[in-house]
Amino acid sequence: MKPIDHALKFTCKTIAEEIMGLDFQVNPINFSTGYSDQWRVNAARFHNMQAYFTYAAVSMLQGPRPTPENDDGDGNADQKDPRESQDENVIGEIVSDDTQDHDQDPYPEQAQEQDEEDDQDEDEDDDEDQGEDQDEENPSEQVLLPPCCTDAIVEEVAQRYPDFKPILEMIMSGRDITTQGQHFGLVPTFKRQAVLYTLELALQHGSIPEDWYDHMFHRPRQLFALQKRFPPWLCCLTEYEFFDVIRQSVTTCFTKRQYEDYWDKPHLSGFGRREYTQGKYRFSAAALAIRFLSRLSVDLRMHLRKIRLHEDSVSVAYPETHAQGLIRFCIENPKLRIERRLDLWRNVFQSLPCTDEVESFDFTLEKSWITDTTNSGRGPGLWSLTLTDKVALWIMEALALVPLGMPKESFTLVLDGGEAPEQCSEIFQQIVQRDATWQAAWEMVAANEFAEESFSNKRIHHCYTMDGFPEAMRDMENDLHGFIQCTFDLRPNVWDVDKETEKFRLLTLQQSHAMPVDHQMFFQPPEPLPSWRDLLAENILPEFFGEQAIVEGEVDYDRYLEGSDDEESENHELGPNASDENYAKILKQRDDLLMERLAQGFMFFNLPDPSSDSDDDDDDDDDDD
Numbered sequence: 001m002k003p004i005d006h007a008l009k010f011t012c013k014t015i016a017e018e019i020m021g022l023d024f025q026v027n028p029i030n031f032s033t034g035y036s037d038q039w040r041v042n043a044a045r046f047h048n049m050q051a052y053f054t055y056a057a058v059s060m061l062q063g064p065r066p067t068p069e070n071d072d073g074d075g076n077a078d079q080k081d082p083r084e085s086q087d088e089n090v091i092g093e094i095v096s097d098d099t100q101d102h103d104q105d106p107y108p109e110q111a112q113e114q115d116e117e118d119d120q121d122e123d124e125d126d127d128e129d130q131g132e133d134q135d136e137e138n139p140s141e142q143v144l145l146p147p148c149c150t151d152a153i154v155e156e157v158a159q160r161y162p163d164f165k166p167i168l169e170m171i172m173s174g175r176d177i178t179t180q181g182q183h184f185g186l187v188p189t190f191k192r193q194a195v196l197y198t199l200e201l202a203l204q205h206g207s208i209p210e211d212w213y214d215h216m217f218h219r220p221r222q223l224f225a226l227q228k229r230f231p232p233w234l235c236c237l238t239e240y241e242f243f244d245v246i247r248q249s250v251t252t253c254f255t256k257r258q259y260e261d262y263w264d265k266p267h268l269s270g271f272g273r274r275e276y277t278q279g280k281y282r283f284s285a286a287a288l289a290i291r292f293l294s295r296l297s298v299d300l301r302m303h304l305r306k307i308r309l310h311e312d313s314v315s316v317a318y319p320e321t322h323a324q325g326l327i328r329f330c331i332e333n334p335k336l337r338i339e340r341r342l343d344l345w346r347n348v349f350q351s352l353p354c355t356d357e358v359e360s361f362d363f364t365l366e367k368s369w370i371t372d373t374t375n376s377g378r379g380p381g382l383w384s385l386t387l388t389d390k391v392a393l394w395i396m397e398a399l400a401l402v403p404l405g406m407p408k409e410s411f412t413l414v415l416d417g418g419e420a421p422e423q424c425s426e427i428f429q430q431i432v433q434r435d436a437t438w439q440a441a442w443e444m445v446a447a448n449e450f451a452e453e454s455f456s457n458k459r460i461h462h463c464y465t466m467d468g469f470p471e472a473m474r475d476m477e478n479d480l481h482g483f484i485q486c487t488f489d490l491r492p493n494v495w496d497v498d499k500e501t502e503k504f505r506l507l508t509l510q511q512s513h514a515m516p517v518d519h520q521m522f523f524q525p526p527e528p529l530p531s532w533r534d535l536l537a538e539n540i541l542p543e544f545f546g547e548q549a550i551v552e553g554e555v556d557y558d559r560y561l562e563g564s565d566d567e568e569s570e571n572h573e574l575g576p577n578a579s580d581e582n583y584a585k586i587l588k589q590r591d592d593l594l595m596e597r598l599a600q601g602f603m604f605f606n607l608p609d610p611s612s613d614s615d616d617d618d619d620d621d622d623d624d625d
Helices: 013-018 022-026 040-062 097-103 108-118 124-137 151-160 162-172 188-205 210-215 220-229 239-247 285-294 319-332 365-373 384-399 421-448 455-459 469-478 497-505 509-513 532-537 558-562 580-597 615-624
Strands: 029-032 306-311 337-343 411-416 484-486
Touching: 029 285, 040 188, 040 220, 040 239, 151 162, 151 188, 162 188, 162 455, 188 220, 188 319, 188 384, 285 306, 285 319, 285 337, 319 337, 319 384, 319 411, 365 532, 384 411, 384 421, 384 469, 384 484, 421 469, 421 497, 469 484
Parallel strands: 029 306, 306 337, 337 411, 411 484
Antiparallel strands: none
């Protein structure tokens, strides 16, 4: 594509005024998923910051665990890395989390009742000792302190987020939802909003005990401010912005991935777990577009007509939610049309499925490659068992835009089959449409034959994907040119809900739960696409595939508590003991400087600024640095 010739604009002032913004009106602006070696670590750190925010909020809602007797009083006894519950050895062999889950009984309540019947003649003292040992090995199963929720708060939250009420009731009963490994079928955006709203009410009601604060990563008001300041669709944070978040928190396994030194080289954690640090972490096209739009004047933004977002690779920080950051621009300019195009093979099929708060930390691009190429208990290729979860996550988050304020005519989500449209049609018909039908069938059976089952048992069922997913697929099939579109043929659904419901009625709870596992499939991309293994390798640095030393021992993080790596932070005013007023002033100065340096938005891609007519401008920038 040839660059736009702006010479005509400068012929005379009258012409310049008449054609102002014309280039924006007649030319669509395209953004692709952004990667550079310079910003790779920045993207990885930002993802873990967002995962930390999400986990910290749920942890506040859940409440701290009782302090063990051997705690030294620092309030951090419960900060053991929850990922250590996974079956991984010290040299980094990865076993698929999903495969492990399927080998376990998904319904512990029924299993517990059966065990009690089988073991009723065993010695009670032995059972008690065994239970104590299990509590020590599995701290997530210990009884929690009473939560900050009250019955009044639960009812008030239910008025705004009715689907969140059963989860609050589980928390009220003492169940730890942060380690369940399930999202309970809720659209993640609404779940996160419900969590924050509950915490807000708890603060208003004064129901958060003061002694909890010694166990929290941040205080609630701090966390609210940080989440507002750093939404998931930001990108390219400064070193001091990372430091600002870290300095306010307790350094634990949940924050260490926000340090730059963590990503220097692969190493072993203090728990003996290999930490993978060589993924190609990217910012989403939507995040880059928001960054660009934020730097335009309102007058220029009003001339925009068409933006295309090419999400052609996996990206960080809940990218399925990033279009929320575009809502304000679409409201501001009703003529603006945004098309977000998702590459199924290189993005959606490889992205994180909708997981719980702990699993969000485990966004390790090397993990998918290892799982696919080793004897992990599952076959090679794109796995049907997680495929629908990934597709549903993007679809349901897109549909959440409208109730959040997005004008329906301003936005379109396009599922792009790329060079393999025929196989995408087959995958959707064989797997995605089937799973949507199975969810509809399971919902009917769960409401009747299994009406007495708990909310949790109904939602952790493998046939329950996400709230509203069957209806969303039906709308897509009936309106091929609607809010969500496909570049491949979305065939009519051949799965009949009534027939599948009758099949479900003949199965036990465990048998129906196992159906997606029993009917699992593995797909390889057809030519001309690379193999599934090679597609995964596109997200990993070449050094990973060669011989390399694994460093033993953790990075020394203490120095971060004394100051930032950023040269400008060496000034004593930037230390964590600065007054709030002085700190706010310094922060504003740094933000203003950053805005000035990145006003053109070219630094991310290491491109020359086209507005510079001579090398003098570059020299000036160097002087500023």
